[in-house]
Amino acid sequence: MYTTVVCLALMLVGLLGQQPASAPAGSASLNFDVFKTKIQPIFIAKRPGHARCISCHSAGTPLRLQPLPPGSATWSDEDSRKNFQAVQRVVLPGVPLKSKLLIHPLAEAAGGDFFHNGGKHWSSQSDPEWQALKAWVLGEPRTSGD
Numbered sequence: 571m572y573t574t575v576v577c578l579a580l581m582l583v584g585l586l587g588q589q590p591a592s593a594p595a596g597s598a599s600l601n602f603d604v605f606k607t608k609i610q611p612i613f614i615a616k617r618p619g620h621a622r623c624i625s626c627h628s629a630g631t632p633l634r635l636q637p638l639p640p641g642s643a644t645w646s647d648e649d650s651r652k653n654f655q656a657v658q659r660v661v662l663p664g665v666p667l668k669s670k671l672l673i674h675p676l677a678e679a680a681g682g683d684f685f686h687n688g689g690k691h692w693s694s695q696s697d698p699e700w701q702a703l704k705a706w707v708l709g710e711p712r713t714s715g716d
């Protein structure tokens with residue numbers, strides 16, 4: 571009887587002790603160049619049935635991107651840096667499925683969260699845009715020549 575209790579206690583300690591080691595957060599780092607060349611275009615791209623991310627997210631929303639200068643197809647380096655900062659609040663490096671940037675616009679049936687006021691832009695995790703976001707959050711540069 572006594573040994574059983576001790577064994578159970580030891581198992582519990584073992585289980586609890588394992589938890590920090592199994593959390594993958596913090597190991598990946600976010601690459602600015604990948605953000606600029608692969609992620610920012612996603613904020614500007616037009617998807618059928620949806621407004622562009624930037625149409626809503628340059629004003630009035632919690633995620634605040636820099637407004638795109640009229641007639642410009644991309645952001646300056648300085649504005650890209652500001653966007654990079656703003657987006658870090660909704661990204662957990664190394665953990666795509668805990669990054670709001672990835673799960674908020676993703677369909678609930680595909681692993682996204684319940685509701686995004688701006689709509690569900692991706693119906694599957696295999697969407698190329700979603701894959702690009704995932705690779706970036708995991709710290710995989712995927713730049714040519716790398």
Ligand code: HEC
Nearest residue numbers: 621622623626631632633660670671674675686687688691
């Ligand atoms: C039609 C306007 C609209 C569009 C288009 C839109 N959003 Fe949103 N988004 C919102 C609003 C409003 C909120 C705040 C309410 C909510 O969370 O649903 C929001 C919230 C978010 C949040 C959570 C921010 C936070 O701080 O909690 C993320 C992340 C996000 N949007 C990402 C995106 C991405 C990425 C796109 C493009 C793929 C996009 N949104 C397109 C309106 C929009």
